[in-house]
Amino acid sequence: MCVGPRSAVFAPLADVGLIVVDEEHDPSYKHEGDPRYDARRVAAKRALDAGALLLCGSATPRPESYRALRRLRLSRRVDGQHPPPVRTIDMRGTDAALHPDTVDALATARKSIVLLNRRGWSNFLDCRSCGHAWMCPNCDVALVLHRAGAYLACHHCGHRERVPQHCTECGSVSVARHGAGTERLEHDLAQLGLPTFRLDADVRDPGGALRAFERAERGVLIGTQMVAKGHDFPDVTLGVVVDADATLRFPDFRAEERTFALVAQLAGRAGRGEAGGRVLVQTLAPDAPSIVAATQHDADGFLAGELARREALRYPPFATLIKFVCSAEALPPAMAAATALADHLRAHGVPGDVLGPAPLFRLRERERAQLIVKAAERRPAVRAAGAAVDAVAGAKEHKGVSFSVDVDPQ
Ligand SMILES: [Zn+2]
Ligand SMILES: [Zn+2]
Structure with a gap:
């Protein structure tokens, strides 16, 4: 048996009888550098050539797989628990990163996980006097403030510069910070007196952060989509998704699919123990089909609607x-x-x-x-x-x- 990440699909094994692709919805199965292979397609071809069985697992299957593969259903969770109730919180008209109900829930839960798919302190800076915005000199994107290291960073090319003390255009010292990332959210929750743990690409020892959270008596694990991936913490009773529709704003035909997967996966992290749990989903788009389906744990309904939409627009798997x-x-x-x-x-x-x-x-x-x-x-x-x-x-x-x-x- 060979177990490994994406590249394990090329393992030189003879007489392959079974290939398992777990969490098959994960976009990282596609290798974005050269060679640009999709390990799921390689697995399917290899299984076909070898006469082996291909087994793909996911709580949020991709429309492609849902349509192409024979479905075996797990009607109960492995732990025998029911999926937790999910409540949508409409954030339209609210300025704060967290709704007061979310703050209350976090203050009373023993252990919770908060998902915010944005790193850093704030997503962009501009000058209150002249409107100058801090952009990457190499890319047309805004620089993100990372307060711990006191630098601005481009999340596309890695460019870094010092945090400005005044505007480089007009000299004003009034620089506005917009939007909140995981670093800011962690700070805000720590201010409320909650023990916090953070998990994102800026954390040096992600394994250490997870172990510390697991050992802790109480606390909040805050992070990017890394927190929604397959961890099993039986004593987590509250899951929170902040800005659940952020992924919907990407101009990408997979935006609905990604949003559904992210919210549904986080819902799967909460309430795994006997104490049960619940999930709060903060969003500016409470009526988006992907959000509605995810809050109702309705993967079949979501996939049926998504496949119909893709067929009408002729997107994969129809093209x-x-x-x-x-x-x-x-x-x-x-x-x-x-x-x-x-x-x-x-x-x-x-x-x-x-x-x-x-x-x-x-x-x-x-x-x-x-x-x-x-x-x-x-x-x-x-x-x-x-x-x-x-x-x-x-x-x-x-x-x-x-x-x-x-x-x-x-
Ligand atoms: Zn200025
Ligand atoms: Zn850049």
Whole structure:
């Protein structure tokens, strides 16, 4: 038997009889660097070739798997408990990060988990006098304040700079901090006298933080989606999702799927012991289908609706998406290369729609243009994509442009 992360799917084992992909909804099964493989697709191919059984496990299956695989249902939780009741808290018109009811619940629960999918202290800074905003010099994104280390950081390229004492444009010392991340939330909860533990990518020893929380008599574990992943703390009786619709605001067809998975997974972390539990979901979008379904523990209802939506819009699993990104020091050559790709694909009759090109935000000092192919048939589309890149990337006028192709982008 071989047990391991994503790359274990390539283990050189003979006579494979069973491949188990646990938590199959996790986007990290897709490797985002080169080679861009999706371990779930590799597992399916390997199982097929070897005549092995493929078993995918998840409380929040992806629409792709839900449609393609035979379903075996676990009607009870492993611990025999019922899923905890979930209450939605409408945060429209509220400025605070936490609703008063959430604060009350946290103050009375012995152990709780709070999910906020945003690191740092505040998400962006601007000048109250002139409106100047602190942006990354390499990417078109706002810098995030990390108060513990007294620096601003770009979460895309890693750029760091010191926290400004005054505005670099007008000299004003009135710098406003907007939005709250996990660092800020931990501070606020500690102010209320609650023992706090934090788990996010900025924490040096995540294992240590988890063990300390497990040993503690009472306390709050605060963190990003890392806190929603598979931990089993039987004495946690309260789960809180802060800003549950944050993932819905991404311009991504998987936004609903991700939001549902995140809220439902956190709900699965609370009330695992005999004391039971409950979950509070703070959101600005209480009527969003993914939030409503997650609060009702209704994976089937969510997936039925999501599959219907995707079929109507022709998104996976009803089509294959191929994403091309052309990047260069300036936008015009990047757009020119993406346009040439689009022309080549259309001229050679790629079996699907060619969407774009459209500019993306600047990343790591590179301007970027994106092109999407939405194809009904996978193989011919992948072949056409390869041919288009071969033809365009080799041309002299696109020197200095980098090309990346991603089949099934996440
Ligand atoms: Zn200013
Ligand atoms: Zn950056």
